[in-house]
Amino acid sequence: METDPRGTAPSRRSRVTRKPARARYRRAAVDAILDEALVVHVGLLRDGAPVVVPTLHARIGDHVYVHGSTASPALRALAAGAPACLTATLLDGIVLARSVAHHSANYRSAVVHGRGEPVTEPAAKLAALERFTERLAPGRWAEARPPTERELRGVAVARIALDEASAKVREGPPGDDEADYALPVWAGVVPVALAPGAPVADPRLAPGVELSAAVRALAGA
Amino acid sequence: METDPRGTAPSRRSRVTRKPARARYRRAAVDAILDEALVVHVGLLRDGAPVVVPTLHARIGDHVYVHGSTASPALRALAAGAPACLTATLLDGIVLARSVAHHSANYRSAVVHGRGEPVTEPAAKLAALERFTERLAPGRWAEARPPTERELRGVAVARIALDEASAKVREGPPGDDEADYALPVWAGVVPVALAPGAPVADPRLAPGVELSAAVRALAGA
Numbered sequence A, B: 001m002e003t004d005p006r007g008t009a010p011s012r013r014s015r016v017t018r019k020p021a022r023a024r025y026r027r028a029a030v031d032a033i034l035d036e037a038l039v040v041h042v043g044l045l046r047d048g049a050p051v052v053v054p055t056l057h058a059r060i061g062d063h064v065y066v067h068g069s070t071a072s073p074a075l076r077a078l079a080a081g082a083p084a085c086l087t088a089t090l091l092d093g094i095v096l097a098r099s100v101a102h103h104s105a106n107y108r109s110a111v112v113h114g115r116g117e118p119v120t121e122p123a124a125k126l127a128a129l130e131r132f133t134e135r136l137a138p139g140r141w142a143e144a145r146p147p148t149e150r151e152l153r154g155v156a157v158a159r160i161a162l163d164e165a166s167a168k169v170r171e172g173p174p175g176d177d178e179a180d181y182a183l184p185v186w187a188g189v190v191p192v193a194l195a196p197g198a199p200v201a202d203p204r205l206a207p208g209v210e211l212s213a214a215v216r217a218l219a220g221a
Helices: A028-037 A073-079 A122-136 A150-155 A178-183 A212-221 B027-036 B071-081 B120-137 B149-154 B177-182 B213-220
Strands: A040-044 A049-054 A058-060 A063-069 A083-096 A104-115 A116-119 A155-161 A164-170 A188-196 B038-044 B050-055 B058-060 B063-069 B085-098 B105-114 B117-119 B155-161 B164-170 B188-196
Touching: A028 A083, A028 A104, A028 B027, A040 A063, A040 A073, A040 B038, A040 B050, A040 B085, A040 B177, A040 B188, A049 A073, A049 B038, A049 B050, A049 B105, A058 A122, A063 A073, A063 A122, A073 A116, A073 A155, A083 B038, A083 B050, A083 B213, A104 A155, A122 A150, A122 A155, A150 A155, A164 B105, A178 B027, A178 B188, A188 B071, A212 B085, A212 B188, B027 B058, B027 B085, B027 B105, B027 B164, B038 B063, B038 B071, B050 B071, B058 B120, B063 B071, B063 B120, B071 B117, B071 B155, B085 B164, B105 B155, B117 B120, B149 B155
Parallel strands: none
Antiparallel strands: A040 A049, A040 A083, A058 A063, A063 A155, A083 A104, A083 A188, A104 A164, A116 A155, A188 B188, B038 B050, B038 B085, B058 B063, B063 B155, B085 B105, B085 B188, B105 B164, B117 B155
């Protein structure tokens, strides 16, 4: 019976070694971070050295999916089964301590270790594209022109299983040295979050086209 | 004489291969992204597989600095000269095209390839800590208690030279297929940016301590 509500690491390399109290191993914690992040960073090897590239992503069930051009070196490597690490990070706040040494950031991050695998079956690729689109703007899939068979063939999709995933969370006020709490220095957190601005219409928008429901919802407009 | 205002790649592996029109090789472009991003993702090798971890950073001149506990495996590896890739990504907008296939994101990313090197000289470590603190909240260095010699010894600092760095930028409206511009589908960009919220005071704040100037400026309060 698992008694730690934070769960246990699914593998040695997914165990958080620094600040283990911040670790979260339950899949729900990993999923929530992957599902909120709009961008992830994927690490791969190239000529023996690491390469880290940002990309859009989508989680479907027990896998996290990425997509790109069939000519993308990163997609080709993932589809060929390369070892990869996919990390999503949400910055939640700037942590202002009384001492310089305890300044920090509040964040939630999810790290997935695994090998890429190709997604080639057209129905599976279409399902992934739907999820990518819906993640950018819920409801958008029904508004935009669906992909043609040719477009679908031109998109490479790969996925990584969530078998070896962990999350790490820092939250709450600064942790100052006991003696410093008496200092007359303001301490606390300034929250930060990604916020949408007013939609900017394409200059080539067809005459009379109004903001759609999905875009209004995305922009909070 | 260099005629392309976007510059040329400083090395083969820092050349952008996908969507080369989005590449920016001038150091000013790389510096601006590193200086605006609050978090970067560092890729390292562990047991032959890539590992990607988020971290705070600061650029000073021709190097980007990271810091952490002297017990951090990532800091130890960087200080030992491990090959690394440090990537900063700023998400600027959700790009809503008329067709599903052309949905995208506007972003600016900087990728630095290199080997870590240790920063051990106390004055250099102190200068780096000042920059880390000032990046989180300009003016904060003068408000908070300075690090003691013991605290300084407990912090590991490493840096990577900006010799092999490149930037990649997607901006502007969607790029739809010519035939799709006539579709009655709203298209354009919803800008996004990291926005501060109202400061949350530490519950243990000493009585009578008011918000400081640096925190007010950070929060726009």
